[in-house]
Amino acid sequence: MSGYLITLGTIIAINAIVACGLNVIVGFAGQISLGHAAFFGIGAYTAALLATQAGLSFWAALPCVLGMSAFIGLLLGVPSLRVREDFLAITTIGINFIVEAIFNNFEFFGGALGIGGIPRVGMFGLKLRGTEFLVLCLFFLVVVMVVCWWLTRCWAGLACFALREEETAAASVGISPVRFKLLAFVLGTCMAGLGGALYAHFMRFIAASDFAFPLSVSLLSMVVVGGMGTLWGPILGACIIGVLPEVFRPLVDYRILFYTMLLLLMIRFQPGGLLGENSAARRVLAKMRPGGRS
């Protein structure tokens, strides 16, 4: 495989991990978030600082990265308990800008220069690069998907689904909105943090602008295009949003036009996403598998 394809594949795999995390928050628990890039950044900066300042390996730092993401997810998940829908969207946008500004303006986080010299991930005494690193990312993507899959089958996940559908009714059957919203936030931000750590060790140089608001928007687009609340939707969305800029490279001036048209067509014809309920893809799948309901 050419280096170009491996790089593209690695970025898509990392984005898919982060989009899966966003899907837990938005698709499973129904809490809109337009600040997911902030948590991706928090994971990346934690991993980068632990690697360059504390000299920890990727593996030793990983529990700290996840712990930090979970803690900040918990902290910033609290606004979601107070505000809903449009207001939650605005609050999460605010969180994104604040986190980016902190990375950009504090010397501790490298300021505008960012953090460079992040080592490659080592495993069994060799440094992972190219295909090996892609395999590592795919391994973590599988882990994240298994967690998401289990979430669709366990009581915690069902509680999140119920909250997404009807909060008052969910509370009336014993589901604590506080507990399960925070749970979704923590799981989602942990996945974003994991993606961030992989990103930092892949790029080996990070800056605040890597985790700005437009990334949050494209992460949300991945989830929406693929199918909110579905298992495979975020993966498909990450592939589509990852590949499109490459396909449309010759049309660079018209790219935004194509995106806009794509988004409008999605909203008009497949509002549940490509893999959502009643989507064309799902109907075809149902026909191929008689009697099966997904």
Add this chain to the structure above:
Amino acid sequence: MNRPLLEITGLSKHFGGLRAVDGVSFDIRRGEILGLLGPNGAGKTVCFNLISGVYKPTAGQISFDGQRTDGLAPHVIAGLGIGRTFQIVKPFAHLTVLENVLAARGIAHYRHLPKIWSSWKTSAERREALSLLERVGLSELADRLAGLLPLGNLRRLEIARALAVARTLLLLDESFSGLRHEEITQIEALIRSIRADGLTVLLIEHNMRVAMGLCDRLIVLDHGRKLAEGRPAEVRASEAVIEAYLGRKGSAHAA
């Protein structure tokens, strides 16, 4: 044992200047079907929301089985075994009918951190949920999306969901409204069988005929205050109730 299941004392809920519920006191006795009646805006649903914890009372007390429950969160009150339905139905629209009931059966798991990670897709859970659906007559629609059901079936689904939660007390908020005559008869029979199983039922009802036939006792509210209380025959004969529903005798303005 003779203590009432639920004791409500001096319960009030004011929204700014509006006294939606104003100093209401009544008891619910174990094993009875108690009806809450009253014209529109009398404060019946507000009463329900106070009992189930959706609202916190402005004043007054609610004791369930001797334990104060006013001010507790709705999910905590559900955990005590109090299930409720909603006047404006609130199904989990994008879940199946079966999943709606399963989400309520999760009440045994939601409070214990290790248990929330166990699977709900087991045959035992499915069986239990199906038997609840069978009881309300929805087992054939188990795999339909709840959001696609007509109102009559949604009202049954809400009862099934509340039954999964209600170990002792079931609150039904206008479970008959908008239903056809046959459906009303079926749900009346269902409520009687629920009481026969040892549950206590508090229901809000608009339809006087249904309430009179079904309930052991009635409480009539008007403008947030208790107007009358007693057996259906006593309530029907009460001057105050007739006045609230039909207007004052000989007065020019009909209510």
